[in-house]
Amino acid sequence: MLLEKHQSEVERILAKYPDDHKRSAVMPLLFLVQHEEGYVEAQAIQEIADILGLDPTQVSSLIGFYTLFHNQPGGKYRIQICTDLPCALNGAEEFLDGLCRRLGVQPGEITEDGLFSIEPVMCLACCDKAPMFQIQAPDGVHYFERQTVDKAMDVIEALREGEAHD
Amino acid sequence: MTEHILLRHREIPGLDQLETYRKHGGYDTFKRVVTSMEPQAVVDLVRASGLRGRGGAGFPTGVKWGFLTRDVFPHYVVANADESEPGTFKDREILESNPYQFLEGLAICSFAAKANVAYVYCRGEFWDLAHVLEDKIEQLYQEGLLGEDVFGSGYDLDIYVHLGAGAYICGEETALLESLEGKLGQPRLRPPFPAAEGLYASPTVVNNVETITNLPPILEKGVEWFRSHGTERSPGVKIFSLSGNVNRPGNYELPLGTTFRELIYEHGGGIPEGRSIKAIMPAGASSAILPATDEVLDTPMDYESVAAIDSQLGSASVIVVDDSVNMRWLVSKTVHFFRHESCGKCTPCREGTYWMDHIAARLAADQAYPDDAKLLLDVAHGMQGKCLCALGEFSVMAVITAMKHFPEDFNVHDGDDR
Numbered sequence: 001m002l003l004e005k006h007q008s009e010v011e012r013i014l015a016k017y018p019d020d021h022k023r024s025a026v027m028p029l030l031f032l033v034q035h036e037e038g039y040v041e042a043q044a045i046q047e048i049a050d051i052l053g054l055d056p057t058q059v060s061s062l063i064g065f066y067t068l069f070h071n072q073p074g075g076k077y078r079i080q081i082c083t084d085l086p087c088a089l090n091g092a093e094e095f096l097d098g099l100c101r102r103l104g105v106q107p108g109e110i111t112e113d114g115l116f117s118i119e120p121v122m123c124l125a126c127c128d129k130a131p132m133f134q135i136q137a138p139d140g141v142h143y144f145e146r147q148t149v150d151k152a153m154d155v156i157e158a159l160r161e162g163e164a165h166d
Numbered sequence: 167m168t169e170h171i172l173l174r175h176r177e178i179p180g181l182d183q184l185e186t187y188r189k190h191g192g193y194d195t196f197k198r199v200v201t202s203m204e205p206q207a208v209v210d211l212v213r214a215s216g217l218r219g220r221g222g223a224g225f226p227t228g229v230k231w232g233f234l235t236r237d238v239f240p241h242y243v244v245a246n247a248d249e250s251e252p253g254t255f256k257d258r259e260i261l262e263s264n265p266y267q268f269l270e271g272l273a274i275c276s277f278a279a280k281a282n283v284a285y286v287y288c289r290g291e292f293w294d295l296a297h298v299l300e301d302k303i304e305q306l307y308q309e310g311l312l313g314e315d316v317f318g319s320g321y322d323l324d325i326y327v328h329l330g331a332g333a334y335i336c337g338e339e340t341a342l343l344e345s346l347e348g349k350l351g352q353p354r355l356r357p358p359f360p361a362a363e364g365l366y367a368s369p370t371v372v373n374n375v376e377t378i379t380n381l382p383p384i385l386e387k388g389v390e391w392f393r394s395h396g397t398e399r400s401p402g403v404k405i406f407s408l409s410g411n412v413n414r415p416g417n418y419e420l421p422l423g424t425t426f427r428e429l430i431y432e433h434g435g436g437i438p439e440g441r442s443i444k445a446i447m448p449a450g451a452s453s454a455i456l457p458a459t460d461e462v463l464d465t466p467m468d469y470e471s472v473a474a475i476d477s478q479l480g481s482a483s484v485i486v487v488d489d490s491v492n493m494r495w496l497v498s499k500t501v502h503f504f505r506h507e508s509c510g511k512c513t514p515c516r517e518g519t520y521w522m523d524h525i526a527a528r529l530a531a532d533q534a535y536p537d538d539a540k541l542l543l544d545v546a547h548g549m550q551g552k553c554l555c556a557l558g559e560f561s562v563m564a565v566i567t568a569m570k571h572f573p574e575d576f577n578v579h580d581g582d583d584r
């Protein structure tokens with residue numbers, strides 16, 4: 001069971017909220033289980049529902065509503081490029097196209113090695129350092145600012161090398 | 167350049183370290199407040215300062231606190247760190263580089279609101295930042311600046327960080343509270359307002375990160391000092407997030423009432439590659455677009471003056487648009503954003519943003535039907551005044567104002583029946 005593996009973290013999360021309002025812990029718990037596989041499996045939805053006394057539908061509806069939750073596998077590293085207005089005024093759409101070409105995928109597709117998927121996303125509050133992207137990785141979400149396709153490929157190759165040594 | 171009040175880290179390296187922050191007077195103010203003032207006196211002082219909410223609405227902060235139901239407890243304070251308006255990136259800089267001034271402000275706000283628990287609702291994309299913030303909060307507990315009986319005052323305070331998961335609508339305060347309760351981030355009908363029934367149906371104050379970061383200096387230096395910055399009705403300084411077609415994008419802390427011209431040309435270094443300025447969006451994607459006339463450029467950026475030229479200051483996220491940009495494309499970007507972020511609760515917004523996105527995309531791709539421009543405007547007018555929250559209302563602003571000020575950009579394929 002996923003949550004048994006993270007007993008202390010689950011308790012730390014639950015302690016943040018009043019006794020009669022533990023439902024507040026649902027999003028932190030979704031983040032916790034998502035770290036294992038990069039997406040939330042049906043079994044985990046049931047576990048979270050059981051812990052919080054919710055209906056599984058109340059848990060899974062959040063996955064559909066919030067963009068950082070996923071119910072299907074993507075690349076292990078999800079490359080999310082902001083193409084919103086301020087970034088687009090500074091070359092973000094060309095950056096997305098260029099990076100897709102270099103990786104040989106379309107937005108939404110996963111690279112052959114299963115490591116990377118790439119998608120345009122909405123504003124990431126980094127408008128003065130465009131083009132930029134975030135990587136949603138198993139260990140969290142990280143920002144990469146003032147990017148070029150070459151610089152982004154360096155980041156990607158470094159991650160690939162790290163995976164090869166794992 | 168005078169010294170920064172909010173972006174103090176630009177003068178003081180290492181201000182994100184507690185030791186450095188305390189060396190520069192950090193937590194002296196909270197100590198004095200919590201040991202020698204009554205909560206009501208703090209509320210009165212903030213009301214007298216004229217501080218207005220920096221998240222976008224510009225509502226007077228002390229007045230908002232005054233609405234809290236007095237005899238129902240517990241009270242909660244929630245810091246809105248769900249910064250998501252396209253063009254806004256000021257709270258991120260505060261949280262990254264001057265986090266303790268924000269946390270001290272949050273403690274002052276909580277004391278004034280008679281709350282013993284405060285949550286920082288941080289957008290999920292600020293993952294790294296939120297985890298650093300949690301470590302800093304832990305350090306405050308260790309130093310006795312948070313927790314039980316702070317400074318021997320008898321006042322207890324806990325602060326928790328709560329991560330969102332990617333939904334612009336959660337910046338709207340009632341949607342934020344729903345999300346914090348573990349539900350879909352959809353706005354509530356108001357009234358009741360959060361001050362009466364907020365988090366867990368308890369009286370709640372929700373304030374923006376920048377608003378809260380103003381509190382330690384206001385409590386330290388007083389009302390008169392605060393009012394010596396900015397204008398009479400919009401006192402203080404503001405962080406202007408400058409982005410788009412400008413040479414030096416970034417955050418600029420300036421007195422409210424600074425002109426667009428000074429921000430864009432003096433601080434921002436003007437427009438790149440010798441192009442000229444076409445339009446300004448003073449409040450991010452939610453803006454009513456302003457044509458960059460001399461009159462507009464010389465308008466002071468305070469809440470009243472920007473409203474007087476039919477736009478709004480909002481969170482002061484100024485997006486500069488140069489003459490190479492076609493407004494059809496720009497509008498397709500903004501409505502695409504709002505379609506993606508519409509929460510789906512009310513029909514005018516859910517359906518309206520969907521259709522605006524489709525029509526604007528056709529216009530931008532030069533694949534429009536003959537009446538598409540008129541249809542787009544019809545949908546926008548049809549939504550106005552009918553949406554449950556500001557997201558829907560703001561989604562039509564760029565559409566209506568771009569077509570009003572730049573009609574030539576929408577005169578495409580007239581008579582072309584494809």
